[in-house]
Amino acid sequence: MPDSGEEMLFPSWPQHGEEERTGLLRALAQEGWWRNGGSEVENFEREFAGHHGAPYALATTNGTHALELALEVMGVRAGDEVVVPAFTFISSSLAVQRLGAVPVPADVRPDTYCLDTESAAALVTPRTRAIMPVHMAGQFADMDALEKLSVDTGVPLLQDAAHAHGAQWQGRRVGELGSIAAFSFQNGKLMTAGEGGALLLPDEESHREAYLRHCCGRPPGDRLYAHLTQGSNYRMNEFSASVLRAQLGRLEGQLEVREQRWAHLREALAAIGGVVPQGRDERGTLHAHYMAMVRLPGITAQRRLALVDGLVERGVPAFVGFPPVYRTEGFRHGPVPGGTEELAAHCPVAEEIGGDCVWLHHRVLLADVPVLDRLAEVFAGLVRAL
Incomplete structure (x- = not known):
């Protein structure tokens, strides 16, 4: 077994430099520090939309609020249903429940986890108002099949792209796929200002509706308190936007490094008996690699936690996988479509992945190749010792 005192060093996260410092000082020098008094948020929205091939972007307070806002814009109301993946972070279903709607968990694929x-x-019924694919760990869901499903049923897609900054599907960027997409800029994400979120919007009508609802129902430039619709304050501040403009500037280079490093690390991890790395749909022409995910089929909960603890002790940012959303206590506190075991019976793959998945933070994939080789050695030693 590897020496328990050994610690590997990986690049820090978040990463920042003179660009972030300059942006913060630029925002500080403005007359206003909110979006209606400065220019950082509007500039970031324009740049983020352009980078992802979307006509419009709208910055928000965080990624969960971005999902809530998108669902509101799509007309989701109390009692409606939204199909969500069973294997995802809780925000995907939580955003639905916060509107009084019902998240209906669907199973995921055993290769991509999407x-x-x-x-x-x-699971589509007359009550279904949206289908929410999650691009898990930066790997696209099967957008070809999902877009056909959307056309056939008349139910629109909402892309949860919290893991997929800069990713591409068959050469198309997230904003070029024609559906609303939601992003997160939480501290661990591929771009971050500590917190924050954004929507990509496909047309002027959806952008106008989203803007109104994220600004307490007020239109741009309003001086008469003309609250035209329901909403809340989901506005991003100028300081966060200035940091994100700098983060966007280094995203493309970091994605290139992660693509290269994952190819190397994946091969090394796949050579370990009992370890199965996340698969890849090759139609995903650029994988964002928010997580380096693997499965260990048949592992017990105790042994999985021991493996993760062993990695963390050696400086590896490692985590157990998400449980299926319906197995979290919080899920039962909102509108639900059935009992836990009833939902589990329809999601056998999510049940398995939720119990045997381990993931590593994407900063691991910014490390040099020798560090990754050592990581694989340590991973193998820990697995053998379980």
Whole structure:
């Protein structure tokens, strides 16, 4: 077993430099520090939309609020249903429940861990108002099949792209796929200002509606308190936007490094008996690699936690995988479509992945190759010792 005192060093996260410092000082020098008094948020929205091929972007307070706002814009109301992946971070279903709507968990694919189209299709009813694919760990869900499902059923897609900054599907960027997409800029994400979120919007009408609802129902430039619709204050501040403009500037280079490093690390991890790395749909022409995910089929909960603890002791940012959303206590506190075991029976793959998945933070994939080789050695030693 590897020496328990050994610690590996990986690049720090978040990363920052003179660009962030300059941006913060630029925002500080403005007359206003909110979006209606400065220019950082509007500039960031324009740059983020352009980078992702979308007509419009709208910055928000965080990624969960971005999902809530998107669902509101799509007309989701109390009692409606939204199909979500069973294997995802809780925000995907939580955003639905916060509107009084019902998240309906669908199973995921065993290779990419993304929403399974056939499972989603079987759950569409007259009450379904949206289908929410999650691009898990930066790997695209099968957008070809999902777009066909959307056309066939008339139910629109909402891309949860919290893991997929800069990713591409068959050469198309997230904003070029024609559906609303939600992003997160939480501290661990591929771009971060500590917190924050954004929507990519496909047309002027959806952008106008989103803007109104994220600004307490007020239109741009309003001086008469003309609250035209329901909403809340989901506005991003100028300091966060200035940091994100700098983060966007280094995203492309970091994605290139992660693509290269994952190819190397994946091969090394796949050579370890009992370890199965996340698969890749090759139609995803650029994988964002928010996480380096692997499965260990048949591992017990105790041994999985021991493996993660062993990695963390050696300086590796490692985590257990998400439980299926319906197995979290919080899920039961909102509108639900059935009992836990009833939902589990329809999601056998999510049940397995939720119990055997381990993931490493994306900063691991910014490390040099010798560090990754050592990581694989340590991973193998810990697995053998379980």
